[in-house]
Amino acid sequence: ILSRRSQKNKEAILSISTGDMKERIAFWILSLTQRNATDIRIIAKQRDLYGYFGVQRAVLLSSLAELKQEKIIDYTPTEVVILDRRALRDLLIEEIGYYEADE
Template sequence: MDSMYEILMGLPLFKGVSHEKISEIVGMAKFHFLKYLPNEIILNAGDQCTHIKFIISGKARLTIANSDDRFKVSQTLEAPNVIAPEFLFGRAPFYPCTAEAIEATGILQISKSDYIKILNTDEIFLFNFLNILSKNAQKAVDGILAITTGSLEERIAFWIISLTQRGGTDIALTCRQRDLYSLFGVQRTSFLATLESMRNRGIIEYNNNEIRINSRDSLLDILNTAAE
């Protein structure tokens, strides 16, 4: 039980829960532990989100792409973390991304019905889940403001922040440059000048087909500074 307690306490949605409460939910809910080998698919974009999935060991590569794969945003999530929790409920409970194990990776999954029971057992569980949902909702508001009135730098930051999770690393936006400056509605010279400015400040690296993010927090700083 101690090892189970340590695993659960390390997960973002179980923070602050007592040992006694963990013992209680282990007895009432089914915990499924799954192992994935390197390069094995954990889930595909469009899969129905019937379980909440936690990364408890190893790391996974998550990729979101548009319908023709011309635009992709990928990130690495390491344990302990949770995959796309905001898609567990709502009108479209389907995963927006494909998740692939980078190395031997352990997943703990709990069915939606059992997770609802857990949320109802203690306010801390509910608070942790609502806190994640609130952060994502607030992120969307900042992004909408950036799109309507912000600089190109702010719009790029919003796109990447909105399609990645907190704790995501090795973030890459893969798309041809000419498609990107068409997407953002700017001239090529303005687009390249913005990328060069961001590279000079250590925020990104880029080439003709990819923008790599050195620090997701730096993108958040861009949006937060703009909001102020």
């Protein structure tokens, strides 16, 4: 029998691997960054990102644009700048009800 924490971790991973693109981007960024980090820039070409996430270019760009409009990130063709890491965490908590890494 899985413990409650293990079960929630499993549910979170399943949700992120098959869920909304914004959730997947949020999880990816949070997994690469430290909780109290500032001036966060992730160097990554967009073509590498849509390959990494296994989605079409338009799907990735649409999700990045939504996050930019919400003032959570900014991006260029070669980098993602995190403006509000806490909002990414809140997005995951809101959508899947759980995000353990920052506890």
